Each structure stands twice: as structure tokens, then as C-alpha cells.
Amino acid sequence: MTLKERDGKHIWHPLTQHKLHPYAMPIVKAKGALLYDENGKEYIDAVSSWYTAMYGHCNDFIIERAHKQMQQLDQIIFSGFTHEPAVELSEKLMAILPDNQAKLMFNDNGSTATEIGIKMALQYHHNTGNQRKTMLAFENGFHGDTLGAMSVSGLSVYNGPFEAFFIDVKRIPLPNGENEAEILQQIEDFHKDSPLAGFIYEPLVQGAAGMKMYKAEHVEGILQKCKELEIITVADEVMTGFGKTGSYFASDFIAIKPDVICLSKALTAGMVPMGITTCTQQIFDAFYDDDIGKGLFHAHTYSGNPIACAVALAGIELLQSEEIQQNIKAIEAWHREFALEIKNHPKVQSIRQQGVIFALDLNIAMERYGDLRYKIFNFCMEEGVFLRPLGETIYILAPYVTTKAQMQKIYAVLRKVLEAF
Structure with a gap:
């Protein structure tokens, strides 16, 4: 056979x-x-x-780093434990991410990286005493296949049987240099009707939609409006991250930086699965409390896997070469x-x-x-x-x-x- x-x-x-x-x-x-x-x-x-x-x-360089790590530490639960590859990766990532990023949470793929980003936005408002249960997203965006990620995705070919179970999402068209005023008014109207918790977007390039592209200056007004309305901005850089757009991250081209960034795919250079969701200190502080219930209770068995971290470190070194x-x-x-x-x-x-x-x-x-x-x-x-x-x-x-x-x-x-x- x-x-x-x-x-x-x-x-x-x-x-x-x-x-x-x-x-x-x-x-x-x-x-x-x-x-x-x-x-x-x-x-x-x-x-x-x-x-x-x-x-x-x-890649021989990445294989060598993975092999070396395999002989030192293969896996350790990341709840209550840490290790050198994870700490070093956090340092190396923060050095190349937009300056406003301060904390990161390890996960295991792009869908869960965005799922955590969505949960950060929703729980941020819950923790700060606001009732905001609606997300904002671009039409035809794609953010993954877990339930929350599907909710904010706009490609019905993937979503059809599950739409009845989705969180509430409002959608706006891609900005094109002519429709910004209309989009900003839409956001105002949506927010009055049902306060918006977060805005998730693929910066500059919508991958699964057919590599649809828009200009950095056309999205800046949208992001500024989100800042004014305290809508958490979540940049899905799962596809765009690590050099593909001409800079380390697509968000580098946009003057207004996101509150949350979702990473995966090239993060580990095609060698092993891993995802990471990063955020500002302000986001993290909303979860930092004596009340255990205000913590972000999201975990993956292989979070911060040492081999995946070693591979990601090798990838960053190559990217910067x-x-x-x-x-x-x-x-x-x-x-x-x-x-x-x-x-x-x-x-x-x-x-x-x-x-x-x-x-x-x-x-x-x-x-x-x-x-x-x-x-x-x-x-x-x-x-x-x-x-x-x-x-x-x-x-x-x-x-x-x-x-x-x-x-x-x-x-x-x-x-x-x-x-x-």
C-alpha cells in the first residue's frame, strides 16, 4: 500500500x-x-x-539549536516554572516589537494567539468594571479556527455551521483613503449601540482574504478613534510578522501601536508549533489583583516549551542577520x-x-x-x-x-x- x-x-x-x-x-x-x-x-x-x-x-542553524536544547530540557509545565529559553525569548522579542509592548503569554498556535488577544480585550473591560461584550473587526478578516477567533473572522466559508454560537461582532470595511469618515461614524454608532471592547485587525495585509492590502495611513484614524473610545486594539500579526512586510512587524509602519499583538507561524520558523500574545503594561495591570478571578486563566500544556523557545530564538537571530x-x-x-x-x-x-x-x-x-x-x-x-x-x-x-x-x-x-x- x-x-x-x-x-x-x-x-x-x-x-x-x-x-x-x-x-x-x-x-x-x-x-x-x-x-x-x-x-x-x-x-x-x-x-x-x-x-x-x-x-x-x-535549516541547519535552527536544527542545531533545537538539538542542543533537546539534550538540556525538553518540556516543563509553565505554570509556576520558568527556564532560560523562555526568558531569553521574552527579552529578544521585546527588543524588536513595538516599544509599547511589555508582557507576553505563551500559547501554541495562531488561532489560540488571537483567541487570547480577544479574551484580553473582553476581560480587560470586565476587570475594570465596564460591561463591554462586543468586538470590532474588518470585513473578510481571518483570525483562526477556535470559536472566538472564528467569531471575529468574516469569511463565511469557514464559519457557517457555528455562527449561532459566536460572540457579538461588528464589522467595518477596509479603509481605502476615501471611506475613513464613514468608517469612523460607523464605529461611533456601533459603540453607542453596544460598547465595543476591542478591535482586531490584520495590519496592512489580510492573508486568507486573498492578500488584500491597505495603507498604514488609512488605518491610523481608526486606531486613534479606538484609543479615544478605550477600545483595545489587537493586531493579528500571525501571518504578517517576522519580516514579511518589509519590517520586523507590519505594525512598525503604523504610527499608532496596538495594545495587543498576536504571533505564530514564522515565530518558530516552520520547525515546531508555538504562539505568543503580547500586550502593554496597562493591559497586564488590569489583570494584576488580589482577586484571583481577575487573572487571565488561559493555559496550554506546551506553553513556553523550551525546544520551541530555542527554535524561535534561532529564527530571530537569522531574521536580524x-x-x-x-x-x-x-x-x-x-x-x-x-x-x-x-x-x-x-x-x-x-x-x-x-x-x-x-x-x-x-x-x-x-x-x-x-x-x-x-x-x-x-x-x-x-x-x-x-x-x-x-x-x-x-x-x-x-x-x-x-x-x-x-x-x-x-x-x-x-x-x-x-x-x-
């Missing part, structure tokens, strides 16, 4: 309708920007395996050159870029998980490039170690897509 057949017997894959797509592709090896299947065929991982392996797969920073600049420049080349192609509806994130919309009507989307996916895989279209949106978010030749192959496959579909 093949690996594909054995997989089909027991495994339930994410975001998969198994009746339509019963088989998964076996990958047996990965190195740098490349994946290898069981027949030895190689594929360029042009999406960094869901934006995680930004320093390349099986001259080599990776130069690679990021090179990829940004290659994207700009490719955009200029194809921007007037009749099959291209629009192109956008933020840092190493590149996206184009095909001038073709497509369902998010429809047949045409899968045909394009399979076409790219046959050509040796792993791209994962989001409906009519095709995006590139390749590892920072992707070579120029590999990037040129990705662009060549996209040219073929434009001619073939």
Missing part, C-alpha cells in the same frame, strides 16, 4: 472536502525552499508552507520587476505587493475552492512550484532563502498560468 493510500485510510486533512479530494500528496523531504515527493520530484515551496518556513526548511535582510530586499526587488512585466497582461486584474508578499488577481471568476482553482494548483505542481491560489488570487510568499533562479522559475510558472487559463 502506498503512503497516499495509507493516508487515506485514517487521516482527516484541514480545509479538505475528502469526497472531492480523497488523496493528499506525500512529501518525504524538504530543504531550503524545496520540497521532495516520494518519487524524488522537487517543488519550490512558494508559500513557505503557510508562511512558516521563512528561513528555509530544515545581514544575509537574511539582504535576501528580503532582493526578493522585494524581483517582485517589483515581475509586477512591471505583467501588470498590463489581459488576464491580470490587479497586482499588489507589501515586502516579500506578492499577489495578483486573475481576471477570471473563480470559486475559492472550485474546480478551476484546483486545476491551477495542479498545473503549478506539475511544473514544480507549490502555489496555493485563494480563489482568483495567486500569491507568492517564498522563504527568505529562495534563490534568484528559484524565484525566476516561480515567475515563469505564473506566466504559463496566464497563458493557459
Whole structure:
């Protein structure tokens, strides 16, 4: 029995309708920007395996750090205990996060990082004697698959069966430079009707929505209004964090900094799962009390796992290295050159870029998980490039170690897509 057949017997894959797509592709090896299947065929991982392996797969530097930590301390409960990798990671993270961040809570993935951010916003007001039970979010945002994270997400394809159980959420459109006054009035109206506890947003780029982008200056008025109304601002940097937007964090480009920041994915460089939620001292102080009930009682068994912390520390060191920073600049420049080349192609509806994130919309009507989307996916895989279209949106978010030749192959496959579909 093949690996594909054995997989089909027991495994339930994410975001998969198994009746339509019963088989998964076996990958047996990965190195740098490349994946290898069981027949030895190689594929360029042009999406960094869901934006995680930004320093390349099986990075020797990260493997060495993980191996060293495994021999010292593998796991210890983080309630009442601490260890050097967690403390050092807290110090290294605070050194590169926006200056207003002061405390962090370890968790285990992006959904729970945002779940904790939402709970921080809601319980902050509960602890300070305010009755605020409504969250604010952008339309078409995506913040994860746990119940609170789904509540604030606006993509109904993921949420449908659970909407009756959601917390109360009000939604505003993305700012575009022309609708800010209207959005600010919406926020005022929402707040009068049902006081808003928090505003969760993906800064600059909405990932799952199709890499939709907006400008920093267009969101600053919204964040300022939230500050005025004491609405806790929660930046979901699970996708955007750790260099992808051209700075360490997308929030670096925005003058008004968030109260809470949610991190995961590239945090641990695609090696092991981990999430972190950070906050200001003001947020933390609202939970600091003689009343035990005012504590944030949220825990994960693997919170602060020493191996995950060691991996995250190695990733930060790589991110800050001259080599990776130069690679990021090179990829940004290659994207700009490719955009200029194809921007007037009749099959291209629009192109956008933020840092190493590149996206184009095909001038073709497509369902998010429809047949045409899968045909394009399979076409790219046959050509040796792993791209994962989001409906009519095709995006590139390749590892920072992707070579120029590999990037040129990705662009060549996209040219073929434009001619073939």
C-alpha cells in the first residue's frame, strides 16, 4: 500500500472536502525552499508552507539549536516554572516589537494567539468594571479556527455551521483613503449601540482574504478613534510578522501601536508549533489583583516549551542577520520587476505587493475552492512550484532563502498560468 493510500485510510486533512479530494500528496523531504515527493520530484515551496518556513526548511542553524536544547530540557509545565529559553525569548522579542509592548503569554498556535488577544480585550473591560461584550473587526478578516477567533473572522466559508454560537461582532470595511469618515461614524454608532471592547485587525495585509492590502495611513484614524473610545486594539500579526512586510512587524509602519499583538507561524520558523500574545503594561495591570478571578486563566500544556523557545530564538537571530535582510530586499526587488512585466497582461486584474508578499488577481471568476482553482494548483505542481491560489488570487510568499533562479522559475510558472487559463 502506498503512503497516499495509507493516508487515506485514517487521516482527516484541514480545509479538505475528502469526497472531492480523497488523496493528499506525500512529501518525504524538504530543504531550503524545496520540497521532495516520494518519487524524488522537487517543488519550490512558494508559500513557505503557510508562511512558516521563512528561513528555509530544515535549516541547519535552527536544527542545531533545537538539538542542543533537546539534550538540556525538553518540556516543563509553565505554570509556576520558568527556564532560560523562555526568558531569553521574552527579552529578544521585546527588543524588536513595538516599544509599547511589555508582557507576553505563551500559547501554541495562531488561532489560540488571537483567541487570547480577544479574551484580553473582553476581560480587560470586565476587570475594570465596564460591561463591554462586543468586538470590532474588518470585513473578510481571518483570525483562526477556535470559536472566538472564528467569531471575529468574516469569511463565511469557514464559519457557517457555528455562527449561532459566536460572540457579538461588528464589522467595518477596509479603509481605502476615501471611506475613513464613514468608517469612523460607523464605529461611533456601533459603540453607542453596544460598547465595543476591542478591535482586531490584520495590519496592512489580510492573508486568507486573498492578500488584500491597505495603507498604514488609512488605518491610523481608526486606531486613534479606538484609543479615544478605550477600545483595545489587537493586531493579528500571525501571518504578517517576522519580516514579511518589509519590517520586523507590519505594525512598525503604523504610527499608532496596538495594545495587543498576536504571533505564530514564522515565530518558530516552520520547525515546531508555538504562539505568543503580547500586550502593554496597562493591559497586564488590569489583570494584576488580589482577586484571583481577575487573572487571565488561559493555559496550554506546551506553553513556553523550551525546544520551541530555542527554535524561535534561532529564527530571530537569522531574521536580524545581514544575509537574511539582504535576501528580503532582493526578493522585494524581483517582485517589483515581475509586477512591471505583467501588470498590463489581459488576464491580470490587479497586482499588489507589501515586502516579500506578492499577489495578483486573475481576471477570471473563480470559486475559492472550485474546480478551476484546483486545476491551477495542479498545473503549478506539475511544473514544480507549490502555489496555493485563494480563489482568483495567486500569491507568492517564498522563504527568505529562495534563490534568484528559484524565484525566476516561480515567475515563469505564473506566466504559463496566464497563458493557459
